[in-house]
Amino acid sequence: MLSTLIQKELKGIILSPKFTATFAICSILILLSVFTGIREYEAVSDQYDSATSLVEQELQDESNWGHMSTRSIRKPDPMQIFVSGLTYDIGRWSHVESTRPIKLKHSPYSDDPIFAMFRHIDFVFIFQFVLSLFAILFTFDAINGERESGMLKLVFSNSIPRAKYLIAKIIGSWLGLILPISIPILLSILLVIIMGVPMNAIHWATLATLIALSVLMFTFFISLGVAISAWTKRSSVSFLLSLVIWVMFVLIIPRASVAAAEQMVPVPRISEIESIREAYANDRWKTFYDISEERWMTSSNMNEEESEEERDRAMWDNMVLEDSLRRIVEIEIEEYEVRLLEELRQRKAGQERLAFGFSRISPSSAYQLAASGLAGTDIEMKDRFEESMSQFRSSFVDFTEKKQAESGNTGGIMISISTETGIDIKDGSDNSALDLTDIPKYEQPRRSYAQAFNSTIIDFGLLAFATLLMFVASFIGFLRYDVR
Amino acid sequence: MINEISKQPSPMLQTNNLTKRYEDGVLALDSLTLEVNPGELFVMLGGNGAGKTTTINLFLNFIEPTSGEASINGIVTHKEPLEAKKHVAFVSENVMLYQNFTAIQNLDFFSKIGGHSDLSRDDYRDVLNRVGLAEDAHNKRLKGFSKGMRQKCGIAIAILKDAPAILLDEPTAGLDPKAGYEFIRLLDSLRSENKAILMSTHDIFRAKEIADTIAIMDSGRMIMKEPAANLADQNLEELYLQYMAGHDTKAAG
Ligand SMILES: Nc1ncnc2c1ncn2[C@@H]1O[C@H](COP(=O)(O)OP(=O)(O)OP(=O)(O)O)[C@@H](O)[C@H]1O
Numbered sequence: 001m002l003s004t005l006i007q008k009e010l011k012g013i014i015l016s017p018k019f020t021a022t023f024a025i026c027s028i029l030i031l032l033s034v035f036t037g038i039r040e041y042e043a044v045s046d047q048y049d050s051a052t053s054l055v056e057q058e059l060q061d062e063s064n065w066g067h068m069s070t071r072s073i074r075k076p077d078p079m080q081i082f083v084s085g086l087t088y089d090i091g092r093w094s095h096v097e098s099t100r101p102i103k104l105k106h107s108p109y110s111d112d113p114i115f116a117m118f119r120h121i122d123f124v125f126i127f128q129f130v131l132s133l134f135a136i137l138f139t140f141d142a143i144n145g146e147r148e149s150g151m152l153k154l155v156f157s158n159s160i161p162r163a164k165y166l167i168a169k170i171i172g173s174w175l176g177l178i179l180p181i182s183i184p185i186l187l188s189i190l191l192v193i194i195m196g197v198p199m200n201a202i203h204w205a206t207l208a209t210l211i212a213l214s215v216l217m218f219t220f221f222i223s224l225g226v227a228i229s230a231w232t233k234r235s236s237v238s239f240l241l242s243l244v245i246w247v248m249f250v251l252i253i254p255r256a257s258v259a260a261a262e263q264m265v266p267v268p269r270i271s272e273i274e275s276i277r278e279a280y281a282n283d284r285w286k287t288f289y290d291i292s293e294e295r296w297m298t299s300s301n302m303n304e305e306e307s308e309e310e311r312d313r314a315m316w317d318n319m320v321l322e323d324s325l326r327r328i329v330e331i332e333i334e335e336y337e338v339r340l341l342e343e344l345r346q347r348k349a350g351q352e353r354l355a356f357g358f359s360r361i362s363p364s365s366a367y368q369l370a371a372s373g374l375a376g377t378d379i380e381m382k383d384r385f386e387e388s389m390s391q392f393r394s395s396f397v398d399f400t401e402k403k404q405a406e407s408g409n410t411g412g413i414m415i416s417i418s419t420e421t422g423i424d425i426k427d428g429s430d431n432s433a434l435d436l437t438d439i440p441k442y443e444q445p446r447r448s449y450a451q452a453f454n455s456t457i458i459d460f461g462l463l464a465f466a467t468l469l470m471f472v473a474s475f476i477g478f479l480r481y482d483v484r
Numbered sequence: 485m486i487n488e489i490s491k492q493p494s495p496m497l498q499t500n501n502l503t504k505r506y507e508d509g510v511l512a513l514d515s516l517t518l519e520v521n522p523g524e525l526f527v528m529l530g531g532n533g534a535g536k537t538t539t540i541n542l543f544l545n546f547i548e549p550t551s552g553e554a555s556i557n558g559i560v561t562h563k564e565p566l567e568a569k570k571h572v573a574f575v576s577e578n579v580m581l582y583q584n585f586t587a588i589q590n591l592d593f594f595s596k597i598g599g600h601s602d603l604s605r606d607d608y609r610d611v612l613n614r615v616g617l618a619e620d621a622h623n624k625r626l627k628g629f630s631k632g633m634r635q636k637c638g639i640a641i642a643i644l645k646d647a648p649a650i651l652l653d654e655p656t657a658g659l660d661p662k663a664g665y666e667f668i669r670l671l672d673s674l675r676s677e678n679k680a681i682l683m684s685t686h687d688i689f690r691a692k693e694i695a696d697t698i699a700i701m702d703s704g705r706m707i708m709k710e711p712a713a714n715l716a717d718q719n720l721e722e723l724y725l726q727y728m729a730g731h732d733t734k735a736a737g
């Protein structure tokens with residue numbers, strides 16, 4: 001009995017005229033997105049390879065350990081094919097040297113990561129925007145459409161429990177939509193294998209989890225459509241209603257959350273931060289000069305009859321004092337700036353957290369956050385890379401400084417005059433090539449599957465909960481549904 | 485004892501002081517009591533809003549009675565709906581069926597949920613031939629079917645269920661005369677298979693032609709019930725209008 005009902009739903013979907021067109025569009029989109037994703041990944045990988053060998057060449061051409069610099073380059077990851085996330089929004093490489101902190105450069109897009117999250121057509125985009133609509137389109141009239149055609153009356157003139165019918169309806173619609181979609185998904189996986197994308201075990205596990213997550217999100221929209229159709233009498237009403245809810249979930253809530261978070265946690269602009277710093281610095285310097293002027297005045301007015309020697313010494317002391325005071329002011333200003341930037345970072349992080357927190361009201365956002373977290377192309381991607389690059393920077397700088405010390409070379413120009421050898425000028429370069437065997441190499445940040453998965457648990461849970469809620473709503477709606 | 489009872493035909497379809505007042509206060513059915521025995525074709529006549537559909541909906545437990553009860557084969561429908569529905573087949577006014585399925589596919593689905601998973605394509609073909617659906621339409625999608633063709637599928641589904649009771653709500657509405665005639669012949673043959681048939685209709689002539697019992701409903705009440713034989717010599721249309729007018733004056737007075 002159950003299988004008869006399930007089969008009927010499944011056939012109902014597959015035989016419906018809108019099915020072929022929608023299915024074709026979705027298949028083409030999925031395959032196209034994976035294909036272009038792979039091509040882009042290959043292109044970026046090529047760039048990565050040539051840039052890495054260039055960096056190695058540059059190191060080999062160095063002749064001096066002093067102030068040696070290099071570059072760390074972000075390696076593309078196969079998961080970006082499916083979830084591009086911030087991949088294309090954050091810089092590809094950074095300078096690595098003792099005098100400058102790590103900063104990722106060469107970003108082709110804006111560096112506002114929150115908005116950047118909602119761009120790019122990839123696997124996740126297609127599920128989030130296209131397939132969710134697909135799910136709604138096939139389920140918005142699941143119940144009320146059958147009422148309108150009188151089919152509920154005819155079906156329930158038979159000895160059929162409602163719960164059974166609804167379960168069959170959900171399972172049947174689910175299979176009817178999932179089975180066809182699994183074809184382009186399997187073909188995409190085949191494409192990944194054929195085109196030789198270097199996927200390791202972690203990548204495969206992550207991809208499998210991503211597909212499971214996508215199916216869960218898809219299931220949510222199916223159950224949402226069924227729930228709406230079980231709470232409305234007319235399919236025209238449920239069509240509008242589900243469209244409005246879809247727009248809310250997919251388009252409005254993610255953007256509104258960002259806007260709301262911006263209102264609630266304002267983050268000052270960099271230029272504002274700079275002017276605050278400037279004002280503070282001016283203020284500090286003014287006090288400093290006022291005080292030092294006063295000091296000079298008092299010291300020069302004192303003891304006219306002192307000896308010149310004593311006056312010189314007093315002046316010298318004053319100058320030493322002033323110099324150390326000046327340094328203190330400089331350090332204070334520097335610390336103040338660090339504090340300001342840290343505060344800015346904190347605020348930004350707070351704003352992001354708030355924005356994501358709000359947006360999780362929408363299962364569609366939760367899906368996107370989970371997917372990018374899984375693939376490692378999430379909002380923390382930049383931090384992860386900059387952190388690993390900073391670690392590399394310190395080991396690199398340590399290493400080169402140690403080497404320089406070992407070579408007894410200060411890096412400056414050394415002129416030695418000897419009666420035996422005459423004048424000898426050293427410019428600090430060792431004439432022989434440097435021994436680079438032990439030089440630290442930049443290691444890409446590593447994430448285990450468990451780490452990747454853990455970052456998605458909340459969103460996974462939210463999605464599952466929302467889906468369950470829709471099931472319950474469908475049941476309550478349908479058990480009391482007027483079939484006439 | 486048991487034998488004695490079974491000798492007396494117990495009514496297959498029965499209502500007992502069945503009353504339905506809708507949530508908005510409309511008294512759609514007022515203490516209706518009727519019986520339909522196996523082999524009896526009971527026709528309900530009555531104007532729009534008389535309560536015919538309400539009666540059928542109560543038999544099928546689509547709505548709960550306010551008081552009284554309806555039973556099928558002795559099973560009270562609102563107490564054991566799933567059990568009661570095993571014994572009844574239903575044909576509605578405008579059978580849409582699954583538009584993307586063929587006639588055979590529709591029959592297959594409904595016979596399975598009607599409790600007959602043992603039927604073959606030949607059985608479906610036979611019953612479609614019996615109801616007069618042309619062979620070349622058997623494997624066509626319902627989408628292009630006329631109302632008459634759909635109605636034929638609807639009665640085919642009811643026949644396949646092979647239930648002892650059949651409920652029909654204005655099954656001939658909108659059918660052309662030939663299709664209407666064929667439909668009535670089918671009912672006749674079903675009656676001869678000892679089915680208890682309750683049908684609502686606005687078609688007084690057909691009612692008189694085929695019914696065993698004719699009832700006239702008005703404002704939720706049965707204002708007349710006669711064996712059709714008793715009405716053989718009368719002009720039923722005149723009688724119908726007379727009754728309605730009489731009831732109106734009674735109601736007004
Ligand atoms: N869901 C409902 N809520 C409120 N009132 C209803 C509802 N359904 C029917 N009614 C009312 O109940 C009364 C009986 O309606 P019913 O549909 O049983 O009449 P009917 O005899 O089938 O009429 P028709 O010949 O037009 O089909 C009417 O007055 C109708 O307005």
Ligand SMILES: [Mg+2]
Pocket residue numbers: 536537538653
């Ligand atoms: Mg009616």
